[in-house]
Amino acid sequence: MSREEQPLIIEERGRVLILTLNRPRAKNAMSLQLSEELAEAFEILDSRPDLSLGVITGAGGTFCAGMDLKGFARGEIPIVPDRGFAGLVQRPPRKPLIAAVEGYALGGGFEIALACDLIVAADNAIFGLPEVKRGLTANAGGLLRLQHRLPYHYAMELVLTGRMLPAVEAGELHLVNRVTAPGAALDTALELAEEIARNAPLALATSKRIMVESVDWPVGEKFARQHEFVDPIRKSNDAAEGARAFVEKRVPVWTGS
Structure with missing residues (x-):
């Protein structure tokens, strides 16, 4: 399988494990295969003493547009037993994890970012839990985590309206650790990761x-x-x-x- 065909690209930079969601034609929507590969990668991260933390990002200018609806229509649910959606949201890795977000992080994509310990986002990134607009609820941790990351009433407004949250606004709310120029989220996340990786x-x-x-x-x-x-x-x-x-x-x- 060529690099372009791999749903998840795994790279190492010193003590940092870089995980790139690589389904750009599907806006990196989460498939069952991608969830399973992520779960395996998080096990690697936690088991190797030479790795201190991970960075998760998306290829093609998008972080993750949520669940792969085409896969869902085929009966696939991108949930890994004991780890949940994306092999992450129910049981994140023991070691720190940074989300490097470009473009859309919607629904399950936003919930992946919320399951991370830090978030770096390009100023054109967009977050949101739009499930209520489709008669659904956010089931991958968004309703459990968002109210602890933002003031309660603000979090409730985002959930009940399903509106989009621009990265600049997210930065002002301290939901995002760093806001960067478009295309610079991963580099900035790696700078932060390398600073963290200098510690024990x-x-x-x-x-x-x-x-x-x-x-x-x-x-x-x-x-x-x-x-x-x-x-x-x-x-x-x-x-x-x-x-x-x-x-x-x-x-x-x-x-x-």
Whole structure:
């Protein structure tokens, strides 16, 4: 299969895994095959100690237009057991994930971006959950996540009207971390990824886990539960390496152990 025929292009840049949705003629709409390949890629990301985080983007100037309706008409649903839509939304990877968005991120495409930890978007990008306009509901995490990323009433307006959210407006709302010129979202996302990748991979994954999971922890248990996660990090080889590198005034060499 040629590169042009691959639904998902996987590349590595240092400690960063780059995942490119490669169905540009279908606006990178999510197929079952693409969902399954993404799920496998996230397993690779989490299992390899030489990788610190991932970046997901779309080919052809579009991020993702949602579910592939032609595949749906054939009876295909792009859901992976235990991981959900796109092999992502129900169980994101343990390691950080950045969405680099150009063009449309609609419906399931927006929900993919919401399942990521950071979002970089070109100023011509458009987000939206238009499902109510088609008699449907957003079922891939949009209704569960958006109200925690935006003020409640603003999120509710977007859901109930189904209107489009331009990237510039999303940036003003701090839903997007960086807004770039058209065509520059991936490069900017990789700059951010490389900044993050200079830090210790175990500490990155654990920091993400605590921030995600601690939302539901009882107040009186928060520090005790946090200790369960951070104590092994404090005793890790990378923590010792970080201290040595600081004393020796050099760049640390992380092993992910």
